[in-house]
Amino acid sequence: MKELQNNILYKNCIPQWLPVINQSRQDHSFRKAASIFKEGDAVRGVFFIRTGKVKILQNWGNGKELILRFANSGDMLGYRGLGKKKIYPVTATCLENTEVFYLNMDVFEATLQVNPRLTYSLMDFYANELEETEKRMRQMAHLEAKGRMMEALLLLENKFGLNGRGYINIRLTKQDIASYIGTTYETVSRMTGELQNERLIETNGKEFRLLPQKRKSS
Amino acid sequence: MKELQNNILYKNCIPQWLPVINQSRQDHSFRKAASIFKEGDAVRGVFFIRTGKVKILQNWGNGKELILRFANSGDMLGYRGLGKKKIYPVTATCLENTEVFYLNMDVFEATLQVNPRLTYSLMDFYANELEETEKRMRQMAHLEAKGRMMEALLLLENKFGLNGRGYINIRLTKQDIASYIGTTYETVSRMTGELQNERLIETNGKEFRLLPQKRKSS
DNA sequence: TACAAACTATGATATAAATCATACTTTTGA
DNA sequence: TCAAAAGTATGATTTATATCATAGTTTGTA
Numbered sequence: 001m002k003e004l005q006n007n008i009l010y011k012n013c014i015p016q017w018l019p020v021i022n023q024s025r026q027d028h029s030f031r032k033a034a035s036i037f038k039e040g041d042a043v044r045g046v047f048f049i050r051t052g053k054v055k056i057l058q059n060w061g062n063g064k065e066l067i068l069r070f071a072n073s074g075d076m077l078g079y080r081g082l083g084k085k086k087i088y089p090v091t092a093t094c095l096e097n098t099e100v101f102y103l104n105m106d107v108f109e110a111t112l113q114v115n116p117r118l119t120y121s122l123m124d125f126y127a128n129e130l131e132e133t134e135k136r137m138r139q140m141a142h143l144e145a146k147g148r149m150m151e152a153l154l155l156l157e158n159k160f161g162l163n164g165r166g167y168i169n170i171r172l173t174k175q176d177i178a179s180y181i182g183t184t185y186e187t188v189s190r191m192t193g194e195l196q197n198e199r200l201i202e203t204n205g206k207e208f209r210l211l212p213q214k215r216k217s218s
Numbered sequence: 219m220k221e222l223q224n225n226i227l228y229k230n231c232i233p234q235w236l237p238v239i240n241q242s243r244q245d246h247s248f249r250k251a252a253s254i255f256k257e258g259d260a261v262r263g264v265f266f267i268r269t270g271k272v273k274i275l276q277n278w279g280n281g282k283e284l285i286l287r288f289a290n291s292g293d294m295l296g297y298r299g300l301g302k303k304k305i306y307p308v309t310a311t312c313l314e315n316t317e318v319f320y321l322n323m324d325v326f327e328a329t330l331q332v333n334p335r336l337t338y339s340l341m342d343f344y345a346n347e348l349e350e351t352e353k354r355m356r357q358m359a360h361l362e363a364k365g366r367m368m369e370a371l372l373l374l375e376n377k378f379g380l381n382g383r384g385y386i387n388i389r390l391t392k393q394d395i396a397s398y399i400g401t402t403y404e405t406v407s408r409m410t411g412e413l414q415n416e417r418l419i420e421t422n423g424k425e426f427r428l429l430p431q432k433r434k435s436s
Numbered sequence: 437t438a439c440a441a442a443c444t445a446t447g448a449t450a451t452a453a454a455t456c457a458t459a460c461t462t463t464t465g466a
Numbered sequence: 467t468c469a470a471a472a473g474t475a476t477g478a479t480t481t482a483t484a485t486c487a488t489a490g491t492t493t494g495t496a
Contacts, residue, residue, distance in 0.1 A: 450485070
């Protein structure tokens with residue numbers, strides 16, 4: 001149960017309330033490529049990732065998709081404010097086998113009522129998330145594909161860390177990267193080649209690593 | 219004072235606390251093109267627009283800027299979560315003469331402590347704002363310039379409404395629109411012409427109006 | 437009210453990246 | 467374990483849009 005201590009819910013709940021959560025939560029497993037929820041599904045509760053990695057995306061008419069963000073263990077999924085919409089505007093799809101626990105919306109909202117500190121932390125979380133998204137939008141608008149790809153790898157390194165071999169600890173297809181930076185898989189394939197020639201990155205199949213030198217963030 | 223009732227702060231405060239706010243708030247006026255705060259300034263408090271219109275932007279090395287969003291009367295500016303950063307990541311520049319009131323950060327944070335309902339509303343606000351920004355990002359990634367311009371006008375119509383003559387109630391230069399949709403003013407100028415030929419919009423100098431027919435949102 | 441500064445329209449050219457096409461490689465599941 | 471499906475590399479062509487250039491228009495202000 002150690003990993004549970006690590007999420008925003010457990011960290012911000014008064015101890016007296018934890019039994020309520022532990023009683024209501026349901027655990028679920030999803031296989032790689034399965035979706036936890038889909039665009040258009042009714043919202044019934046929130047999910048917390050125990051182990052695994054997830055991409056949050058929106059579909060775009062033709063076969064295209066846009067990956068909005070990635071989620072790692074400890075992250076919360078599926079809460080988008082209350083009232084108005086009871087429908088997910090996004091799809092959450094597992095990048096590897098993933099375990100989550102689920103909390104009914106009633107229980108979650110009661111939890112917010114009882115734990116102002118949680119509400120406060122969530123507000124802070126969303127404010128920061130908004131700032132991140134705005135930063136990404138600026139990059140989308142003003143960087144060309146190669147720069148966006150470097151920024152994406154930097155973010156992925158921060159989010160998922162490195163594995164034993166020194167590569168970023170997540171395996172993504174060229175198409176996933178393309179969907180994240182708003183381009184095509186062909187362009188990602190070409191940029192990967194160029195970035196390797198320029199000694200800025202190294203790859204091994206679906207694994208990537210940033211080489212130490214001049215990694216300029218924005 | 220009627221317009222004050224309309225902002226998130228006054229709407230969510232317990233009456234007993236209002237005297238504290240009224241005693242601490244400071245009123246300021248800014249002329250068109252003046253900045254309320256700038257990227258890099260130290261954060262000392264939050265601003266609420268009483269009257270006027272504001273653009274929130276980030277500068278991008280060379281002369282380029284990206285407008286992240288627009289703010290209208292009633293909107294709050296400058297709160298981006300707490301702790302960590304004490305520095306604005308964005309600039310807020312007035313599009314017309316604007317009156318704001320300012321609240322010291324200490325007072326604002328005390329207000330959050332005393333009014334859980336305000337914290338809750340703010341969380342909801344940021345969650346929704348995040349959703350909007352993600353939607354805009356999807357448009358940025360997958361629509362071409364003309365489509366992004368139509369979406370921008372739709373958003374502006376929703377945010378600012380129409381004036382007496384039936385035009386969207388905000389005056390923007392081609393450069394402002396370009397900065398908002400991530401393109402150049404030349405492209406906006408050309409798209410404006412095309413959209414008029416296609417009978418999708420009508421313009422009058424810096425005023426725009428969407429024509430009623432087939433306006434498809436996403 | 438006039439003049440400089442800011443803004444706009446429009447054409448010509450250059451370019452990043454999408455699209456189309458094909459062959460090759462890796463992964464998955466029956 | 468092997469075949470089908472998914473993913474990748476790379477070239478050729480097309481396209482949207484940035485950039486460069488110039489002249490005309492509007493706006494703010496001295």
